[in-house]
Amino acid sequence: MALDQSFVGRTYPPTPAYEVGREKIREFAEAIGDANPAYTDAEAAKELGHPDVIAPPTFVFAITFKAAGQVIEDPQLGLDYSRVVHGxxxxxxxxxxxxxxxxxxxxxxxxxxxxxxxxxxxIRGEVHDETGEHVVTAWTKLVSRAPEEA
Amino acid sequence: MTAKIAYDEVEVGTELPAGTFPVTRATLVRYAGASGDFNPIHWNEKFAVEVGLPDVIAHGMFTMAEAIRVVTDWAGDPAAVVEYGVRFTKPVVVPNDGVGAVIEVSAKVAAKLDDRQVRVDLTATSAGQKVLGMSRAVVRLA
Structure with missing residues (x-):
């Protein structure tokens, strides 16, 4: 069933803050097999000009996709999540x-x-830090596949 | 931000060192835990087949994470990546045969932009199939 076009432009309330932990970044870097010291060694990160270890570029997806759950699970929108693939x-x-x-x-x-x-x-997710500064914007395209013909 | 590659040293067509990234079922379980994406299509063969997939497939975001390593390893500082986008065109199928799959990534400078930035186009394949399309990063060089 086609989704309601009137939802285009709808913005959902900002999510409660997600605190990024050093060990969570390490866990993610190890899971993708990336040994870049900027992810695990604060001194190495500082040599590159960062105040602490940084996260791999795609790390933030875990945060933005969880936030997109507000949209995906909005009963008024009525998306069939069981048929959704990441486009x-x-x-x-x-x-x-x-x-x-x-x-x-x-x-x-x-x-x-x-x-x-x-x-x-x-779905566009705007990510800000606690001072209100912009950090990253994530655009996610989801495709809900049409049901197979009966 | 401190990229180790100088803007003036690259040209359109400059190739980045390619990367080869193996992925097994264990890799996917680990990535599921680290990323919080526990969709069973990434670890449960029975479920994957029931929803019409050939077998367990890798998380698209795992493939996306592997592909950009070619760029971050080249640039030195991962913060050099200012934009990164992909299209998920084909799944990376990961059989439970102790071997798994391999994602092969190549990349080259496709355009020189303003502000010491370049556009890098990435190609990612697995089992001879392109698994990412429109895979591009904008990178700020030194």
Missing amino acids: DQKFAYTRPVRAGDRLSVTSTIEAIKSLAGNDILD
Whole structure:
């Protein structure tokens, strides 16, 4: 069923702060097998000009996607999440996410399209730190596949 | 931000050192835990087949994370990446055969932009299939 176009432009309330921990960054870096010392060694990060260890570029997705849950699970929107696949993903960074950040995400529905029975949903997540400074914007395209013909 | 590659030293067509990233079921379980994405299509073969997939598949975000390593290793400082986007075109199928799959990533400078930035286009394949499309990063060099 096509999603309601009137949801385009809807912005959801900012999420409670997510505190970025050094060990969570380390866990993520190890999970992707990336030994870059900027992720685990505060001294190495400082040599690059960062106040503490930084997170790999895609780390923030865990935070923005959780925030997008407000949209995905909005009963008024009525998305069938069991049929959703991740179509596109993009990030634009003002600065890297780093340990100690307290990040809040504001999610907005940028577009809703229907293509060959598939519902396509574009969600933008604006990530700010506790001082209100922009850190990164994440764009997530979700595709809810049309049910198979009975 | 302290990239180790100088803008003046790269040209359109400059190739970055390529990367080869193995992925097994254990890799996916570990990534699920670290990322919080516990969708069973990434660890439960029975479930994956029931929803029409050939087998367990890697998280798209795992593939995205591996691909950008070619850029962050090249640039030195991961903060050199100012934009990064991909399209998930084909899944990375990860069989439970003790071997798993391999993601192969190559990248080259596609355009020189203002402000010491370059656009890098990435190619990621697994089992001979392109798994990412429109895979591009904007990188600020020294």
